[in-house]
Amino acid sequence: MNSKFLCPEALEIQSSLLYPDSGLIVCDARIKELYPDFFAANQAPTCLIAAGEDAKNLNTVQSLYQFFLRNSLGRSDMVHVFGGGTICDLAAYAVSTYKRGCRLQLYPSTLLAMVDAAIGGKTGINFHNLKNHIGSFYPAERVILHKAFLQTLAPDELRQGMAEMLKAHMLFEELPLPDFTGTEIPDEEDLLAHALYKMSVCQEDPFDKGPRMLLNFGHSFGHALESHSAYRIKHGDAVAAGMNMACDFSLQMNFIDRQQYNARKETLKLYPYPAELLDYMQSIGFEELYPYLIQDKKNGANLRLILPVGAEIKLVELNEV
Amino acid sequence: MNSKFLCPEALEIQSSLLYPDSGLIVCDARIKELYPDFFAANQAPTCLIAAGEDAKNLNTVQSLYQFFLRNSLGRSDMVHVFGGGTICDLAAYAVSTYKRGCRLQLYPSTLLAMVDAAIGGKTGINFHNLKNHIGSFYPAERVILHKAFLQTLAPDELRQGMAEMLKAHMLFEELPLPDFTGTEIPDEEDLLAHALYKMSVCQEDPFDKGPRMLLNFGHSFGHALESHSAYRIKHGDAVAAGMNMACDFSLQMNFIDRQQYNARKETLKLYPYPAELLDYMQSIGFEELYPYLIQDKKNGANLRLILPVGAEIKLVELNEV
Numbered sequence: 001m002n003s004k005f006l007c008p009e010a011l012e013i014q015s016s017l018l019y020p021d022s023g024l025i026v027c028d029a030r031i032k033e034l035y036p037d038f039f040a041a042n043q044a045p046t047c048l049i050a051a052g053e054d055a056k057n058l059n060t061v062q063s064l065y066q067f068f069l070r071n072s073l074g075r076s077d078m079v080h081v082f083g084g085g086t087i088c089d090l091a092a093y094a095v096s097t098y099k100r101g102c103r104l105q106l107y108p109s110t111l112l113a114m115v116d117a118a119i120g121g122k123t124g125i126n127f128h129n130l131k132n133h134i135g136s137f138y139p140a141e142r143v144i145l146h147k148a149f150l151q152t153l154a155p156d157e158l159r160q161g162m163a164e165m166l167k168a169h170m171l172f173e174e175l176p177l178p179d180f181t182g183t184e185i186p187d188e189e190d191l192l193a194h195a196l197y198k199m200s201v202c203q204e205d206p207f208d209k210g211p212r213m214l215l216n217f218g219h220s221f222g223h224a225l226e227s228h229s230a231y232r233i234k235h236g237d238a239v240a241a242g243m244n245m246a247c248d249f250s251l252q253m254n255f256i257d258r259q260q261y262n263a264r265k266e267t268l269k270l271y272p273y274p275a276e277l278l279d280y281m282q283s284i285g286f287e288e289l290y291p292y293l294i295q296d297k298k299n300g301a302n303l304r305l306i307l308p309v310g311a312e313i314k315l316v317e318l319n320e321v
Numbered sequence: 322m323n324s325k326f327l328c329p330e331a332l333e334i335q336s337s338l339l340y341p342d343s344g345l346i347v348c349d350a351r352i353k354e355l356y357p358d359f360f361a362a363n364q365a366p367t368c369l370i371a372a373g374e375d376a377k378n379l380n381t382v383q384s385l386y387q388f389f390l391r392n393s394l395g396r397s398d399m400v401h402v403f404g405g406g407t408i409c410d411l412a413a414y415a416v417s418t419y420k421r422g423c424r425l426q427l428y429p430s431t432l433l434a435m436v437d438a439a440i441g442g443k444t445g446i447n448f449h450n451l452k453n454h455i456g457s458f459y460p461a462e463r464v465i466l467h468k469a470f471l472q473t474l475a476p477d478e479l480r481q482g483m484a485e486m487l488k489a490h491m492l493f494e495e496l497p498l499p500d501f502t503g504t505e506i507p508d509e510e511d512l513l514a515h516a517l518y519k520m521s522v523c524q525e526d527p528f529d530k531g532p533r534m535l536l537n538f539g540h541s542f543g544h545a546l547e548s549h550s551a552y553r554i555k556h557g558d559a560v561a562a563g564m565n566m567a568c569d570f571s572l573q574m575n576f577i578d579r580q581q582y583n584a585r586k587e588t589l590k591l592y593p594y595p596a597e598l599l600d601y602m603q604s605i606g607f608e609e610l611y612p613y614l615i616q617d618k619k620n621g622a623n624l625r626l627i628l629p630v631g632a633e634i635k636l637v638e639l640n641e642v
Contacts, residue, residue, distance in 0.1 A: 058379065065448055065455065072615070097418070100443065100456045100529075122421065127386055134386065135421045136457060208421075294393070 009121070009139040011195055013188060014146045020044055023078030023103070024071055026064065026091040031082050031109050034152050044080070045071045049087055053231040056090050056125045058134070064094035068102070078103040081140075084110035084157075085117030085235065089132065093123035096138035106140040109149040111161025111186065112236055115168070115194040118143050120202030120212070129230070130295055131223050137207060145195060150185040158182055159272060160236030165194055166271055167218055167239055170264070171313055172197060180270050213315050217306045218243035224292035228284065233277060240271045241281050246307050249286070255309045255316070264308055330442070330460040332516055334509060335467045341365055344399030344424070345392055347385065347412040352403050352430050355473050365401070366392045370408055374552040377411050377446045379455070385415035389423075399424040402461075405431035405478075406438030406556065410453065414444035417459035427461040430470040432482025432507065433557055436489070436515040439464050441523030441533070450551070451616055452544050458528060466516060471506040479503060480593060481557030486515055487592055488539055488560055491585070492634055493518060501591050534636050538627045539564035545613035549605065554598060561592045562602050567628050570607070576630045576637070585629055 017038050025046040032039045032048055039046065047067040049055055073079070079102055081091040088106050095104045108118035124135030150158070162178040165186070169175045175197055176190045186194075198215070205212035222242030225233050233241070247268065251261045273281075294303060303318045338359050346367040353360045353369055360367065368388040370376055394400070400423055402412040409427050416425045429439035445456030471479070483499040486507070490496045496518055497511045507515075519536070526533035543563030546554050554562070568589070572582045594602075615624060624639045 058383065062379065069449060069451075069454075097455050097457055099454065100445070100458055124421070128390060130390075133390075133420065134418050136418055137421055 009119070009199065010142045011119075011192070011199060012142055012144050013192065014144050015148075017107075017146055017148075020078065020080040020105075023080055023105075024068065024073055026067075026079060026081045026083070026087065026094075028083035028087045028109060031149075049083070049090070051084055051086050053086060053126060053131075053226075056086050056132075058125065058127075060090060061094045061097075061125060064091060065098055068094070068098050073098065073102055075099045075102050078105055078141075080105050080107065082107045082109055083113070084108065085113045088113050088118045089122070089124045089135075092121075092138055092140065093125055093135055096123055096136040101138065104138065104140045105142050105144065107144045107146060107149075109146075110153060111150055111158055112164055113161075114145050114150075114191060115161055116164040116198055119195055119198045121206060122208070129227055130292075131226055133295075139202075139206070143195070145191060147185075147188060147191065153185075155182045156234075158185065160234050163236030163240040163271065165190075166268070167215075167243060168194055168197055170243060170267065171214055171217060177270065180272050182272065214306055214313055217313050218246055220293055220305050221245040221249075221289065224289040225280070225284070227292045227295075228289060229280065233280065237274065237277050240268070240273065241277060244268055244281065245286075246305065249305070250308045253307075255307055260308065260311065330440070330520065331463045332440075332513075332520060333463055333465050334513065335465050336469075338428075338467055338469075341399065341401040341426075344401055345389065345394060347388075347400060347402045347404070347408065347415075349404035349408045349430060352470075370404070370411070372405055372407050374407060374447060374452075377407050377453075379446065379448075381411060382415045382418075382446060385412060386419055389415070389419050394419065394423055396420050396423050399426055399462075401426050401428065403428045403430055404434070405429065406434045409434050409439045410443070410445045410456070413442075413459055413461065414446055414456055417444055417457040422459065425459065425461045426463045426465065428465045428467060430467075431474060432471055432479055433485055434482075435466050435471075435512060436482055437485040437519060440516055440519045442527065443529075450548055452547055454616075460523075460527070464516070466512060468506075468509060468512065474506075476503045477555075479506065481555050484557030484561040484592065486511075487589070488536075488564060489515055489518055491564065491588065492535055492538060498588075498591065501593050503593065535627055535634055538634050539567055541614055541626050542566040542570075542610065545610040546601070546605070548613045548616075549610060550601065554601065558595065558598050561589070561594065562598060565589055565602065566607075567626065570626070571629045574628075576628055581629065581632065 023044060025044045027046055027048055028051045029048040079095045081088055088108055092104055095102050106118040108114045121137045121139030122135060123138050124132030127133035162180060165178045169177050175193060178186050201212050201215060218239040219242060222238035225238045225241055226235060247261055247264050250256045305316055306313060307316045309316060340363050344365060346365045348367055348369055349372045350369040400416045402409055409429055413425055416423050427439040429435045442458045442460030443456060444459050445453030448454035483501060486499045490498050496514055499507050522533050522536060539560040540563060543559035546559045546562055568582055568585050571577045626637055627634060628637045630637060
């Protein structure tokens, strides 16, 4: 963490990619393939990483440290990170711990990263199959949304971001729902609305002690599903499934009545769950997820979950389950 | 880093060791040997570490993560760290990055750690022979000074702390000088004066962007000496030697006149330099240290050093050396 919390991160929409004029680049290998012109023109030393949960470990972090060291990265030098959530989380963690923190600018390349992962300063890597178990709070100085990146996204990846937009809508109805048919990418206005919503919640609660926790709706069950499936289930899909499980659990515990349950499920039904995920959701019970749930970072001695309670969504602490 | 910067660390003198009533303990193996009664009575899960610069690496950090994981450490659980500077730096780094930061209390066991290393939130481990190259800003909630620890310190170790007290005196004359004959350990009043001085400078400038940098007087040359000697020269000794080199450099650059030089050297002469160190100081030239100096965390493109300039001690940026 650093003083950037005192001067909050800035958000910017860029219609064409600008060359970073100095500093280092960390980049998802696929982005370099998709945008060869940009990277041919660019002179900054570049470290390519093959994206994916597998890359989010201490070994990759060490190879980033080595890249920084080879290129004499100083504290006041900028690291420009191009990539989806995993690359942003991973590279931001490395930047935050190198020389106790260097300068950081994020260029999220997926919808998920644009509306969620790249915003709010949570960095992280996995440890022993536990997601984001090691990490820091380290917001980027600027998060740059470059809409063209979305045009090269597979529908599968676009859906992952839509899941977070669905979650944000569940928490704050005024936020627009995305086009779940996947025929259109979100327009600039919707993108900004979602990114700014995330940013405002995080700035109100940078260290995740209060209202920000609600953004984890669907995430406790979701992370557990991701871990249990050894990351075969993708993050957005897992969150969408997790919100369903949270509603089921709330109904079971009488935190919500049948009518409230149906209303929430109605909205959640809009999400285009892949068939494989639906099968998985039906085959897995709460007992199998429990060991993963108690490893969740939010938990102390007791299990804490974000759940629908009446008309609200709240953090609930469960003493005995 | 975390919100603790908003509620600053507290300092406490304890006349007898109290059992932590909950949480985990990370402890220098030697302290457990020296205080068997305390550790026999204590029930908290304990991880022992053999102190020394060799331990300050990512492997030890991983073994701490594993200890935390095995004992289901939660974000709101406390980790109590007993040890000198290396153990405090290392364990605090692990705590700061585990689940993005758990609770931390430090019980520094050396004079150096009491008046310097344990205070102000700098954590760190070494990387590729570069000292504290990876780290975070993460102040402990409380730093507990237990004077009895000083009675079991070897004179050699006591001297390392005295070097930092000498440095603090060079920066702020009102601070008492320690007894360099090494026959008496500092009294409570002097200990507190030095610890509080460090704490006040750090709280004014938690992220090391301004006045706190001056606390690095002697450290750029000192760290370079430590690295160059592969940590054969101890930190305090290296800082004492480093302050001499800084004065020599300032005289050479005409930043101070002969009279100012002599006055500073007069005070620095009080330090009981070991014979081996004096030999080392005479045998090594600025050219050999230069590669280590430019790796210093304070440096961007230009070399930046804390140097005597006239009657002051200042951060100086050198464009061409």
